[in-house]
Amino acid sequence: MKNILITGGSGLVGRVLTKQLEAKGYTVAWLGRSPEKQRQKTYFWDPMQGELDVAALRWADGLIHLAGAGVADSRWTAARKRLILESRTKSTALLVEKMRDLPERPTVFIGASAIGYYGMDTGDRLLTETDSPGQDFLAEVVIAWEQASLEMRALGLRCALLRIGIVLEKNGGALKAMLQPPVAAPLGSGQQWMSWIHVEDLAALFVYALEQNLEGIYNAVAPTASTNAELTQLAAKAKGKPYIGIGVPGFALRLVLGEMAQMVVGGNKVSAEKTLATGFQFQHADLQKALVDLFKGGGSAH
Template sequence: MAATVLLTGGTGFIGEYLTNILLANGFLVSVLSRSSRNNTDHITYYKWNPDEDYIDEEAITSADYVIHLAGEGIVEKRWTAKRKKAILESRVKPIELIYSVLQKKNKSLKAFVSASAVGIYGAETSDEICTENTPPANDFLGTTCQKWEGAVTKIESLGIRTAKIRTGIVLGRNEGFLKKLLPGFKMGFGTILGTGKQFLPWIHIEDLCGIYLKTIQDEELNGPYNATVLDKTTNETLSKTLANLLGYSIWLPKVPAFVLKIVLGEMSIAVLTGKRVSSEKIKGAGFHFQFEDLKTALSNCVS
């Protein structure tokens, strides 16, 4: 009988793409959703509401694997105190809720895989190449990722194999990072943010989902893995490459950092800073990227 993978955040951009990858590889998929949805031949939907500590326990007891993707968008709204709390709790509370059911039902899993982010290395720009052994930062992004990953330790304490996928910006066809960027670029208004020298660790959606698939299939994988391409892509590099693919050269002046700070507040650090991030660990585990060239990846997303 086919194994079942339960997804949190399964109705989002990454979740929907990953669902198709899992189905194509012979898995059954179940999805936790806040709203009622009709089941299909291969996808079963279960209700939950982490804010109210509610989950249909059958979602957990019927699962062989869990992939945790749920979480409020980092750059969707200004970082007020309330928003920061929501960003953190939307990542941690679901793990705690799943842990409580696993413990209560004495249920084991073949693996629990959680999303994380390269933000764990901190919001600053430097030439440092961060590896999974690089110490976490003490800023908002760094501490949020630490607590996010820390919650997974509870699952691990039950004797369940766990993995944490530290993701960079995700490139997909009119989705993810490009969803907000493309409209302006397509109208010829592409520009560079700040100095443009901040690094942008990126990954194509196909490769990201491939990494999730590998963590399910490879019993040797556990702990943190960076899910990014190691190159020297900066905000300026990406902006110029994208504009070129759309048939023009950037003509607008750079958006000064102080303007972004006024418009976005503290959240501006998410677009004004960036480090290089190593992918050697996941490659060493046998994973092969399909997209390691920025122009090829962007072309695939905008063609």
């Protein structure tokens, strides 16, 4: 396996993953809406319009599917919720449809999923891949996304899905949002669980799934979850920002964020046991060390 095609390659995770794959000797191309703007070899697609250059699929030995509209990028209006769902399901269905009649196509599909599958607030219960899904908006999105991805099996592809936790990356995602205010503070009670993963470990897990013949669904979270207060305090310290232990009240978050507040006031404690049992080794299993690594020039630079 030499040629790897990535959707969502220009995102936070995609860039780190591209770098790791290229360092191992793979040739990497992306699917994107503006190929001319990318320095990376990029084939055209527009999933919402149902368009895709099938030359990309003929070229690729393996396909890694990361694309999807950001869940926390803006308020969940009806239109935004539709985009969050369809950017995942339509893009996946398009890949399946275009591959169906191709004699030359990838033999492996590694797809992104999310721990949102379990529901936005699951309290203190330790969740494994066999737990039943939640019933809120994000759970519905992830259920539909996984169902679309598992259609790859009908085409004879080996299929692995990674249920991704909160990705720690200094230039974006949760950390950037948490550390944006002048003073860092927990959200809500601060006691809600956050199942996190260092971006370099997440990229490495995608590579591992590709190379080690993983199949089925795996939680992509570090071995130990942390509370929101602990993560915020350690992140503030690693970045050298002031921290106060008084949480931003849940009602205030609901005013600002609307329905999306459930995502930050709630939380999940997710098990990494199945992932560890495959032999995968986390380089950043300790939260404090992971944060120090990110803010001392570790993580991705872009």
